[in-house]
Amino acid sequence: MFELDMRSRKPIYEQLVDKMKELIMNEVLKPDEQVPSVRTLATELTINPNTIQKAYRELETQGFIYSIKGKGSFVNPNHKIRDSEKIKTIKQELEKLILEALFIGISVNELIQTIQELDSAKGGGDEND
Known part of the structure; x- marks a missing residue:
C-alpha cells in the first residue's frame, strides 16, 4: 500500500x-x-502491531476512521467535517512556512502559483466539498 522511512527521525506511527x-x-x-x-x-x-494500533487510535481521534468492535476500522465518510481547532493549527503552521519562504527569497507569485498548482492537482477547495 505504501512505504515508511525507517531512517526518518519522525516516529513510524506518525x-x-x-x-x-x-x-x-x-x-x-x-x-x-x-x-x-x-x-x-x-x-x-x-x-510492531502496537505501532499500527497507536496510529489507528490517532486517526480515530482525528476523525479520519471509525471502529466497529469485531469488524475492524473503516474510513469515516464525514472526514471532511471542518474542525476549527485543526484549521487554526494548520493556518499557524502555514503562516510560519510562508514567512520562511519569503525570507529565503521565494516570491509571492511563486507561492501563489504553487498553491494554484496544488489546488488543481488535488481538487481542493470549497467547490469540491
Whole structure:
C-alpha cells in the first residue's frame, strides 16, 4: 500500500498516520471502506502491531476512521467535517512556512502559483466539498 522511512527521525506511527490521511484525503481509500487490519498491515510493513494500533487510535481521534468492535476500522465518510481547532493549527503552521519562504527569497507569485498548482492537482477547495 505504501512505504515508511525507517531512517526518518519522525516516529513510524506518525508516518503511518500521515500516509493514511493522505490516502483518505485523495480518496484512494473511499468512505466506509475497511482499512487493513492491524495484523495485516503489521505483517505487510514488518512493524510492531502496537505501532499500527497507536496510529489507528490517532486517526480515530482525528476523525479520519471509525471502529466497529469485531469488524475492524473503516474510513469515516464525514472526514471532511471542518474542525476549527485543526484549521487554526494548520493556518499557524502555514503562516510560519510562508514567512520562511519569503525570507529565503521565494516570491509571492511563486507561492501563489504553487498553491494554484496544488489546488488543481488535488481538487481542493470549497467547490469540491
